[in-house]
Amino acid sequence: MPETQHDYPDVVANYLLQECLGSGFSGSIFRGVNVYNGQQAAVKLQPVDVDCPTNMFERNFYPAIQGGMGIPSLHACGVQGKYDYLVIDLLGPSLDSLFRKSGKDVMDLRSVCCIAMQVISRLEHMHGKGVLHRDIQLGNCVVGLGSNKWLIYMIDFGFSKFFIDQTTRRHIPDSKEPRDFIGNYWFTSVGVHCKGKVPSRRDDMEAVALMLIHLLTPGGLSWTRNGVPRTDAEHDRLIREKRKARPEDLCRGLPAEFEEFLRYCRRLKFEACPDYNYWVNEFRELLGENGYPTSSRFVWPPLDPKVCCPAGRTMPPARRPPANDTDMVGILNELANLQIGERPVLANRNAMVNGVRVNAAEGKKSNTTETTIVLSSGDENTQGKGSAQLPKAAHLAKLRRTVSQVTNNEALAEVVDEFVQVLQTHRSRTLTKEAFAFLDALYKQLADPSVYVRPMRTSLPRDSAEARENAPVQRRYAKQNKLWLLRRDVARARNNQAIAQMVVEFGATINKSSGRTITKDAFAFLDGLSERLRTLA
Numbered sequence: 233m234p235e236t237q238h239d240y241p242d243v244v245a246n247y248l249l250q251e252c253l254g255s256g257f258s259g260s261i262f263r264g265v266n267v268y269n270g271q272q273a274a275v276k277l278q279p280v281d282v283d284c285p286t287n288m289f290e291r292n293f294y295p296a297i298q299g300g301m302g303i304p305s306l307h308a309c310g311v312q313g314k315y316d317y318l319v320i321d322l323l324g325p326s327l328d329s330l331f332r333k334s335g336k337d338v339m340d341l342r343s344v345c346c347i348a349m350q351v352i353s354r355l356e357h358m359h360g361k362g363v364l365h366r367d368i369q370l371g372n373c374v375v376g377l378g379s380n381k382w383l384i385y386m387i388d389f390g391f392s393k394f395f396i397d398q399t400t401r402r403h404i405p406d407s408k409e410p411r412d413f414i415g416n417y418w419f420t421s422v423g424v425h426c427k428g429k430v431p432s433r434r435d436d437m438e439a440v441a442l443m444l445i446h447l448l449t450p451g452g453l454s455w456t457r458n459g460v461p462r463t464d465a466e467h468d469r470l471i472r473e474k475r476k477a478r479p480e481d482l483c484r485g486l487p488a489e490f491e492e493f494l495r496y497c498r499r500l501k502f503e504a505c506p507d508y509n510y511w512v513n514e515f516r517e518l519l520g521e522n523g524y525p526t527s528s529r530f531v532w533p534p535l536d537p538k539v540c541c542p543a544g545r546t547m548p549p550a551r552r553p554p555a556n557d558t559d560m561v562g563i564l565n566e567l568a569n570l571q572i573g574e575r576p577v578l579a580n581r582n583a584m585v586n587g588v589r590v591n592a593a594e595g596k597k598s599n600t601t602e603t604t605i606v607l608s609s610g611d612e613n614t615q616g617k618g619s620a621q622l623p624k625a626a627h628l629a630k631l632r633r634t635v636s637q638v639t640n641n642e643a644l645a646e647v648v649d650e651f652v653q654v655l656q657t658h659r660s661r662t663l664t665k666e667a668f669a670f671l672d673a674l675y676k677q678l679a680d681p682s683v684y685v686r687p688m689r690t691s692l693p694r695d696s697a698e699a700r701e702n703a704p705v706q707r708r709y710a711k712q713n714k715l716w717l718l719r720r721d722v723a724r725a726r727n728n729q730a731i732a733q734m735v736v737e738f739g740a741t742i743n744k745s746s747g748r749t750i751t752k753d754a755f756a757f758l759d760g761l762s763e764r765l766r767t768l769a
């Protein structure tokens with residue numbers, strides 16, 4: 233029997249109310265038992281006179297989205313006495329509650345990838361029916377019960393909205409007028425929360441990205457750490473913090489997919505349909521690359537890594553450790569001392585950190601002497617060359633000079649391998665101007681060393697005449713699709729000229745992207761390129 237300050241009825245729509253399962257801003261949810269057939273359900277009650285009658289809104293969306301995987305069924309709804317009610321499938325605990333109860337600071341990578349795959353699929357379903365969720369958060373993702381406990385359900389459609397007008401079947405219009413934000417403090421997109429933009433599909437996706445990054449960040453995203461803002465000043469502070477957080481800072485130390493996903497969502501146009509499939513596959517691949525099963529089934533509590541990870545694999549932590557170089561050196565030294573069978577721990581490209589430069593006078597305070605600590609990757613190609621000690625820019629400049637003098641494919645392949653290694657070694661995955669200069673030189677060697685090559689990246693602004701000139705090639709594909717195609721096609725490139733053309737397209741695609749980051753497909757392309765050069769040698 234419900235105990236409350238509200239005088240909730242004992243029975244609502246034939247359901248005898250039992251214990252309270254959760255409470256929201258203006259209502260509560262009870263387990264209910266059908267008095268006629270004993271079936272259980274969740275009964276969501278809200279006083280009819282609340283300022284924001286979300287139950288009344290919510291019931292409008294069920295007919296449109298019901299039947300989708302991970303969408304609860306609506307069994308009954310209406311008004312009884314002073315309460316607006318919804319009777320929906322009884323489900324299990326929310327991700328918020330599971331995570332809190334685990335007492336952990338971060339969630340494991342496998343669980344986060346499964347959440348990513350499932351929640352993106354839920355959005356694909358909802359968006360496919362013309363509905364935005366607009367309140368993506370851990371409390372609104374709940375697991376099923378019994379045989380469905382691996383399945384993540386989306387709940388709480390009280391803030392949802394049809395973005396496809398039900399009469400005209402057209403997308404709702406954008407507006408330049410800033411609007412009051414709708415959603416939640418933690419995960420609502422920067423555009424909607426901090427800039428007052430009209431929410432669309434991209435904002436649901438960005439909320440997912442922020443939620444995933446939050447789960448992988450010790451202590452969570454920085455603006456979530458002071459609790460819910462209670463005053464306007466606190467809210468303003470939160471907005472400033474959220475707004476200034478750059479993807480590369482939020483995702484430092486995480487697998488590159490998370491930063492790419494966040495950037496992707498933020499680049500989407502107002503009416504754009506996100507490529508859900510692409511991202512589900514990215515997170516699936518990330519699972520595979522880390523030795524996990526690639527199923528999206530959410531297993532909680534997480535399995536012991538020894539059980540779900542093939543023998544001999546070393547598991548990456550949910551987050552690569554340090555924010556601080558001094559800590560990093562300590563951890564790397566410890567790692568170097570570990571005796572883990574015959575496998576060189578640091579040789580795994582995903583986990584590899586070849587070298588770390590640490591300033592002798594601690595951090596960046598001094599610009600004098602630098603102590604360099606180099607840990608070998610165990611990779612034959614770099615051993616003995618001593619070049620891992622060079623700063624990234626100098627190393628890339630040296631490679632540019634080398635590539636300009638190389639005359640055969642085998643040697644070109646070696647230089648490309650070293651280029652990849654330099655990019656992998658450094659924390660920032662941005663293609664710098666030195667890296668672009670290397671690509672220019674590589675192109676020249678592959679195409680015709682005697683011709684003048686117009687630099688791929690110049691200091692001209694992005695919308696300059698030159699950028700516009702290149703635009704048709706760049707616009708043809710979104711970055712990820714283009715890189716995927718390049719990665720696929722380089723294996724069958726007929727000759728050096730064809731590869732040279734791909735290098736240009738590769739550079740143009742990365743240059744066009746907002747972060748100029750090197751993605752997994754980008755690395756795969758470079759690897760494929762060097763392999764192809766060897767077979768064409």
Ligand SMILES: Nc1ncnc2c1ncn2[C@@H]1O[C@H](COP(=O)(O)OP(=O)(O)OP(=O)(O)O)[C@@H](O)[C@H]1O
Nearest residue numbers: 253254255256257259261274321322323326371388
């Ligand atoms: N069908 C369900 N089965 C089991 N528990 C549920 C169910 N629906 C909701 N809950 C629990 O109740 C909590 C609140 O649910 P919900 O978000 O739908 O309510 P709300 O009043 O709209 O909340 P808010 O004010 O946060 O938007 C959920 O986090 C979950 O723990």
